[in-house]
């Protein structure tokens with residue numbers, strides 16, 4: 001399906017540094033060495049309650065990954081899905097008495113608007129789960145025929161034993177896995193399962209629910225993890241550079257996705273690096289649909305908040321940190337934006353050549369955006385107190401802040 005319009009990425013002098021980023025699977029920093037086309041899959045929204053600031057913070061992290069790669073003169077192949085069929089989506093549609101396809105379309109459209117306003121670069125492939133079903137069915141049949149999947153009353157489960165690398169993304173023990181599986185859409189207590197955490201691949205049609213042709217599987221709809229595997233394998237292939245999402249996707253979602261793909265192809269790894277963003281909270285609890293403690297990008301925009309200030313608020317926290325959204329965070333970001341805009345509207349200033357390198361160094365070091373912001377603060381401060389004679393500096397700062405941080409001054 002259609003993504004959203006790309007904002008222009010200004011060219012900068014010189015070249016950026018290769019990205020060193022924290023990989024959940026190895027538990028440490030990994031210096032990525034993508035080919036000329038860097039490949040990234042970032043899990044998209046389940047389209048209701050879009051776009052809250054937790055979503056925005058996570059997509060901001062992977063927008064930075066893209067911008068660092070573009071600055072190293074690479075191309076980027078970015079793929080993102082929309083989970084436009086899933087239990088929580090159907091439940092919300094029933095709660096609100098709305099047709100589930102209308103709800104999905106409306107919320108996806110709002111997400112596109114918010115991403116455009118925040119100047120997040122769009123994926124080249126923006127793919128819905130529903131449109132992927134014809135590609136999902138044969139993968140489930142292949143897993144079943146290879147003995148890596150089994151049936152219980154028409155539902156098909158993936159057997160985690162089928163992948164010798166299972167557990168290498170999250171490194172969780174069986175008990176922790178079982179708890180998270182129950183919390184995040186799994187059914188560990190269902191009788192007949194080989195392993196309690198074995199996840200659903202294909203759910204047989206339920207009374208009153210949408211279902212699709214499943215070939216030899218029978219009518220039904222896809223499980224959550226296989227959707228992302230089908231889309232990633234179809235557009236990126238095995239061994240792509242980054243699988244991204246928030247830290248609540250480590251298990252079961254990204255662990256299972258890796259195992260599905262590794263069992264399907266016999267190759268390893270699914271992704272070179274598994275990168276996870278921290279959780280944004282409000283009033284002490286992770287912003288989440290189930291808790292309803294959400295701050296929406298569109299609400300802030302409707303209140304007249306500059307999207308660039310929202311972006312700076314996100315950038316002022318390290319992408320892996322869990323943090324609390326407060327009005328103060330937004331106010332500080334708005335003040336910083338005003339200072340920077342005043343600085344780059346001056347006709348000259350101290351040379352910004354070193355600043356561009358400072359921003360590059362900070363971002364290439366596990367996306368340390370807070371450090372990059374402080375470097376820009378220092379340049380603006382120096383210009384304010386000492387002035388400067390470099391007439392190209394304000395323009396260079398403005399282009400660097402846009403290209404590397406996505407903020408239009």
Ligand SMILES: Nc1ncnc2c1ncn2[C@@H]1O[C@H](COS(=O)(=O)NC(=O)[C@@H](N)CS)[C@@H](O)[C@H]1O
Nearest residue numbers: 043044045046054055058083245246279280287
């Ligand atoms: N409070 C939060 N803070 C940071 N990121 C969050 C928060 N809540 C959700 N996310 C992230 O936002 C992205 C979309 O979340 S979602 O709408 O629930 N959708 C899904 O997780 C699936 N559609 C992925 S295939 C995920 O990467 C998720 O980890």
Ligand SMILES: [Zn+2]
Nearest residue numbers: 043044228253
């Ligand atoms: Zn996903």
